Amino acid sequence: MVDHPPFHQQQLSNGLTIVIEPMADVSSVALGFLARTGARDEHPGVAGVSHFLEHMCFKGTARRTWQNITIDFDTLGSTYNAYTSKDRTFYYGWVPAEKLEQQLELLADMMRSSLPTEEFDMEKKVVLEEIAMAGDQLDSLAYDFLHEQVYADQSLAWPVLGYEQTIAPLTRDQMNEYLQRRYSADNLILIVAGRVDPLQVTRLAERYCGGWPRAQITAASRNPPLPRPGQSAKVVERFTQQVIAEVFPCPGGRDPWNETAEVLVSILGGENSRCFWNIVQQGIAPRAGAFRMEYEDGGLIILTGQCDPADSAALLTALRLEAQRITREGVTEVEVQRVKNRMRTGLAIEGEAPYYRLSQLMDDVDYRGRPRTVGERLAAVDAVTPQMIADYLREFPITTGGHLISVGPRHWLPD
Amino acid sequence: MDVCRHEVLSNGIEWAALNLPDRKTITGELRFLTGFVHEPATQLGINHLVEQTIDKGTTRRTGHELHDAFDALGARWASWSGREATGFQITALPEYFDAALALVAEFLLMPTFPTEAVDVAIQNTLDEITHLDDDPQELTSKLFHRRVYGPVLGRHLYGEADELRGVTSAQVENFWRTHYVPGRMQASFAGPLDANRLAASLEKLFPAQGAITGRERLTFDFQPGYHHQSKELEQEHIAICYPGASLDHPQRFAQRVLIAVLSGGMSCRLFTEVREKQGLVYWVTAYTEHPRGVGMVYLGASSTPQRCPQTYTTLIREIERVREDLQADEVQRAITGLVARMQTRGDITAARCAELADDLFHYGRIIPREEKINQISRVTVNDVQAYLQAHPPTPRQVLTLGPDPITLESS
Known part of the structure; x- marks a missing residue:
């Protein structure tokens, strides 16, 4: 596989990190600012402020009204958006390569939001509508309930959107305090992938971001997550299906076990997986699988499925059976090789498009502290063996110490 | 300007290929002009069942063996079924694409539709129909399409629970035999490809002769x-x-x-x-x-x-x-x-x-x-x-x- 040229990575004097991956065979460029802040960096009284701030960054700066911001994005023909998670907020745009400077300048301007007072209350209504919408989605309710229970009394428990009770009374001053503290140059990373000249990007970053202040308050102040075992149920009568999930601690994004855990969940619950053939294709539940939720300093392996509420016990039994079997019997060389083969094609697809590369670069830079080439990531996966998976499962078991979650119309937990 | 090839092969397949020499993967889509509008009124949902079970066994391999064969190549594939068409999309590294295409042809031409797989697909689809109730946007879409398009174009791909429960493996196979023929197939490819070789592959893999069909237009009366x-x-x-x-x-x-x-x-x-x-x-x-x-x-x-x-x-x-x-x-x-x-x-x-x-x-x-x-x-x-x-x-x-x-x- 042909790999891309090396990355260009440097830091401006104010601490802003810049990571650039030039891609010769493309015609576009994707770029974004990663703010290393999210729901886990909030105080409980202002839960949801990171996400609300993400909305407000589209609402005005010292140089632009919200109309100017959106018109400028659309005049560039940009594919753009932003999102907030538990531990990061990301603003991005994907444009034809010749629009690089305008896109970078616009995104940089947004990072210095003026939080216009006249827009604050209006945008609050939008966020409250988003919270109401999430209340109608079973997956979303289950995700939030899982975090509330597994990370009870820790900042990872707050929902990304916050609560109506925290958003409604939130003031602009509270948000401004958070903005000044969390959007300092040394807590932001500019990531660029596509048809670019790295020197030009650096010059532009210096021009548009060089004056930003440094604050010395970074994600390092986070407490490592401590998932709690147990079982918890939430009844929401208006839904028809039941979500069953059993979650287990797993290492975070910076941990050397990372790729091993990835291969494990793929064999257990990804495409052509054991869960697919032994649960879904056996008619036990229409949806069943396993996935990983990672943060830089910890994470979860989640065995989960959705089913008719009456089938909850059968689904949980089937999920646990697969966890026990893979722990007891291990995995085969052939199973591991299948994952590697799939990943090889997936990485080639990713290497074709700046938009895809941007997303992966963000993960690598944020969680692993540095960008990785497509080839380097493939080599890391290629190194995984069945023995490593067995060793991993001894270190991070998925048969004991989990937290069982049940969300749906039935109050169901095993006896 | 990109140079694209487009023609109808002797077996009735209409195909197009775009050579993009700098790319790292090839993607192909085999689209049959068969969708839920073509279902008999007593078998609503049967086209979705074909799509869900066509890869669950061939005369050469079990479904599991077939999926393993794709994974041995690292080929990524997905399928979808819709109103007027059903598609099978495959992406692979160039050196594995021919073999991956042969696997797609194998399940499109030689499916066995095992009874147990059809039964599971029916049960899972019934669960998905119930699950629509938990998804307001999907439910709105289902209800609204019925009102906008009427009883044929306004069907839902999952069909209706009552009809689904009565569908048999033999009916699924019969629907496939009637509607999944080369004359209803459109094939598209993009990536670093050799168009001549690809055309030869398509003619070899799908040898049956077929008249071009499935291009008719459906009409409906819009009712406000x-x-x-x-x-x-x-x-x-x-x-x-x-x-x-x-x-x-x-x-x-x-x-x-x-x-x-x-x-x-x-x-x-x-x-x-x-x-x-x-x-x-x-x-x-x-x-x-x-x-x-x-x-x-x-x-x-x-x-x-x-x-x-x-x-x-x-x-x-x-x-x-x-x-x-x-x-x-x-x-x-x-x-x-x-x-x-x-x-x-x-x-x-x-x-x-x-x-x-x-x-x-x-x-x-x-x-x-x-x-x-x-x-x-x-x-x-x-x-x-x-x-x-x-x-x-x-x-x-x-x-x-x-x-x-x-x-x-x-x-």
Whole structure:
């Protein structure tokens, strides 16, 4: 596989990190600012402020009204958006390569939001509508309930959107305090992938971001997550299906076990997986699988499925059976090789498009502290063996110490 | 300019190939002109069952062995079924693509439809039908399509529970035998490929002779009206629809620009007026749907019940106001966005393949990107106004899903 040229990575004097991956065979460029802040960096009284701030960054700066911001994005023909998670907020745009400077300048301007007072209350209504919408989605309710229970009394428990009770009374001053503290140059990373000249990007970053202040308050102040075992149920009568999930601690994004855990969940619950053939294709539940939720300093392996509420016990039994079997019997060389083969094609697809590369670069830079080439990531996966998976499962078991979650119309937990 | 090959092979397969020598993967889509509109009324949902079970066993391998064979190549594949077509898309590294295509041909030509796999697919589909109740947007879409398109075009891909329960493995096989023939197949490929070799492969892999079929157009009578479906929800969902231009209509480019003016980015009218100025919604959208030879314009949003009437009023006002005060800069911005997004997405090989497949499906020819860009770029305010004159937003069909109905007249 042909790999891309090396990355260009440097830091401006104010601490802003810049990571650039030039891609010769493309015609576009994707770029974004990663703010290393999210729901886990909030105080409980202002839960949801990171996400609300993400909305407000589209609402005005010292140089632009919200109309100017959106018109400028659309005049560039940009594919753009932003999102907030538990531990990061990301603003991005994907444009034809010749629009690089305008896109970078616009995104940089947004990072210095003026939080216009006249827009604050209006945008609050939008966020409250988003919270109401999430209340109608079973997956979303289950995700939030899982975090509330597994990370009870820790900042990872707050929902990304916050609560109506925290958003409604939130003031602009509270948000401004958070903005000044969390959007300092040394807590932001500019990531660029596509048809670019790295020197030009650096010059532009210096021009548009060089004056930003440094604050010395970074994600390092986070407490490592401590998932709690147990079982918890939430009844929401208006839904028809039941979500069953059993979650287990797993290492975070910076941990050397990372790729091993990835291969494990793929064999257990990804495409052509054991869960697919032994649960879904056996008619036990229409949806069943396993996935990983990672943060830089910890994470979860989640065995989960959705089913008719009456089938909850059968689904949980089937999920646990697969966890026990893979722990007891291990995995085969052939199973591991299948994952590697799939990943090889997936990485080639990713290497074709700046938009895809941007997303992966963000993960690598944020969680692993540095960008990785497509080839380097493939080599890391290629190194995984069945023995490593067995060793991993001894270190991070998925048969004991989990937290069982049940969300749906039935109050169901095993006896 | 990209050089694209397009022809009908001797076995009846219509195919197109775009050689993109710098890419790292090849994507192919085999699309059969068979969808849920072709299902017998007593077997609604059977096409989805074919799509779900065609890979669960061949005369050579079990379903599990087939999936393992794809994984041995690292080939990624996916399938979908829809109103008038069903597609099988495959992406692989160039050195494995021929072998991956042979595997797709194997399950398309030699499926065994094991009874147990069909039974599981039926059970899972019944669960998915129930699950639609937990997804307000999907449920709105299902209910609304039935009202907009009527009993045939308005079917849902999952079918209906009563008919599904009675479907047998033999019926699934019979539907496949009748409807999954080379003459109904359109094949599209993009990536670093050898078109001559690919054509030879297609003729070898699909040796049956077949007349070209499945290109007929379906019609329906659009009936305006309003329907409210009561459901306990935090938000009320609104769906609005009226007839627009089909994809072979001369005004289709003006329509595309209009939809971009309404819903193409954050500066568009709906986002600005409904969300940013009034804070009524989190999401709001306008889009078109195109059964072959048909064009329907849709608007949608959701908001908490007490704000729903104002949301509806604003949506209607905006689609009517655009007739009165459309500005040249809005049109230009919409054009810029459409063209730029074509350019950026062009870096994704699978997107190029999908573009070919859609061209074959809707136009029966591959339209060069330059021609598309040229047509969009030439749209003027007058063109959009003329389109609006010919395709007014009334009469329309409206559906709300949530706690309370709205009064259309007073809202």
